[in-house]
Amino acid sequence: MDNAPATAAIRTRVTIPLRFSDGYAATAEAVTFKGLSDGAEHLALILGDPDPRTTPLVRMHSECLTGDVFGSARCDCGPQLREAVERIAERGGVLLYLRQEGRGIGLYNKLDAYALQDDGLDTYEANLALGLPEDGRDYTAAAQMLNALGVESFELLTNNPDKVRHLRDLGLTVANSVPTGVFATGSNVRYLEAKAVHTGHTIALAGLAV
Structure with missing residues (x-):
């Protein structure tokens, strides 16, 4: 636990x-925090009734205004959020809603990156062209939130191996990673391909009709 956060x-x-919007409903206990490392207003949603005999399911979902709120088809964030709430509610666990728009670069920069993607760059190349990191997220606050909630060991709902590595480096016990569904459309398939090829996301795109 040498790397454990404050x-x-x-x-x-x-x-x-x-x-x-599809009618699915669930009840969540929303939890706010004080003393988070980055001072942001991150939120935890406790869902379902965890069985003490099983490992809780956790999702770290980075805020995406365009996908989560407006239903943008340029990413898979909205469908992933909807799926995560249902799967965690069934299993019992926590959804961390992290204020990390655009992989940490912010809303305006994300839209600037979209414009560059329209000119042919992929999502990572566009960030770099703007002088920004490919992925500017830090998960220290997420580790602090889980520690405050007393979540000691869990399975992580993610396609992103970096999230597992970061949380383990912060001293948390990620028992296993559980992949999300694949939500490919004609508008986001290049985005998903970039995540799979460039950063090793576990997204099976072969044979999908979009």
Whole structure:
């Protein structure tokens, strides 16, 4: 635990009924925190009723205004969020909603990167062309949140091996990674291909009709 982050504390707990555009509904306990390393307003949603005999399921979901709120088809964020809520509610666990728009570069920069992608760059090349990191996210606050919630060992719902590595480096016990579904469209297939090829995301695109 040499790399364990500083301690954060729970600030507020409140119950929120959730409802998605397809009619799916769930109840979440929303938890806010104080003392997070980056000072951002990250949120934890506790879903379902974890069975003490099983390992809870955790998802770290980076905020995506265009996908989560407006249903943009240029990414798979909205469908991943919807899927994660249902799967965690069934299993019991936590969804961390992290304020890391555009892999940490912010909303305006993300839209600037979209313009460069329209000219032929992939999502990582576009960030670099703007003088920004390919992925500017830091998961220290996520580790602090899980520690504050007393989540000691869990399975991580992700296609991104870097998330597993980062959390383990921060002293957390990730028992296993569980892949999300593949939500490919004609508008996001190049984005998904870049994630699979460039950063080793476990996304099976072969044979998909988009």
